[in-house]
Amino acid sequence: GAVVSQHPSRVICKSGTSVKIECRSLDFQATTMFWYRQFPKQSLMLMATSNEGSKATYEQGVEKDKFLINHASLTLSTLTVTSAHPEDSSFYICSARGYTTGEIYNEQFFGPGTRLTVL
Amino acid sequence: DAKTTQPTSMDCAEGRAANLPCNHSTISGNEYVYWYRQIHSQGPQYIIHGLKNNETNEMASLIITEDRKSSTLILPHATLRDTAVYYCIVQSGGTSYGKLTFGQGTILTVHP
Numbered sequence: 258g259a260v261v262s263q264h265p266s267r268v269i270c271k272s273g274t275s276v277k278i279e280c281r282s283l284d285f286q287a288t289t290m291f292w293y294r295q296f297p298k299q300s301l302m303l304m305a306t307s308n309e310g311s312k313a314t315y316e317q318g319v320e321k322d323k324f325l326i327n328h329a330s331l332t333l334s335t336l337t338v339t340s341a342h343p344e345d346s347s348f349y350i351c352s353a354r355g356y357t358t359g360e361i362y363n364e365q366f367f368g369p370g371t372r373l374t375v376l
Numbered sequence: 377d378a379k380t381t382q383p384t385s386m387d388c389a390e391g392r393a394a395n396l397p398c399n400h401s402t403i404s405g406n407e408y409v410y411w412y413r414q415i416h417s418q419g420p421q422y423i424i425h426g427l428k429n430n431e432t433n434e435m436a437s438l439i440i441t442e443d444r445k446s447s448t449l450i451l452p453h454a455t456l457r458d459t460a461v462y463y464c465i466v467q468s469g470g471t472s473y474g475k476l477t478f479g480q481g482t483i484l485t486v487h488p
Contacts, residue, residue, distance in 0.1 A: 261419075291475075301420070301478040350419045364410065365476060367419035
């Protein structure tokens with residue numbers, strides 16, 4: 258299957274600062290990328306969907322001005338948590354769907370996740 | 377997208393087959409059944425998906441009932457590394473194409 262990476266894997270920041278998380282598709286073109294958040298002992302919650310070159314579509318209740326998503330290329334999407342607060346501490350996971358030479362992927366491939374802790 | 381129902385937890389002995397059921401009685405004609413799993417503190421891993429025919433790959437088999445109201449994921453020879461949360465998700469091919477709605481899943485514990 259296709260590979261998705263995330264960076265950093267873990268970040269600790271002070272309250273009020275901004276944090277950027279990168280999501281890359283390593284061996285395929287990611288036409289659509291998704292960002293999820295997962296709190297301890299809970300399931301994944303979709304935050305937003307982004308198509309390359311377009312503005313992201315946010316799920317209900319997710320503040321688009323707080324969680325800035327950029328999907329400027331077919332291999333990179335970034336999530337910036339602006340003015341982070343302790344309640345933003347969570348496990349952030351990206352996924353991607355797309356294509357490579359001779360194959361279209363209908364399934365999503367997930368990154369390993371980024372653990373954000375806001376002090 | 378249709379809602380799914382899965383048992384909260386299951387146990388399986390190492391080396392035996394693990395059969396994980398999923399109920400999706402409100403599934404509609406263009407909706408696929410996807411299975412993912414999440415090992416603790418990692419991102420989910422795609423396992424398999426199907427529309428109406430049974431499917432098999434190197435990881436698992438997916439058995440979908442004829443009326444498509446339920447399915448079973450089969451791990452033929454479970455190992456300790458298969459201990460994870462398994463998610464059964466129904467995904468539409470319509471306007472919400474690509475969106476996955478994760479439920480609580482089934483916690484599968486494989487024991488020696």
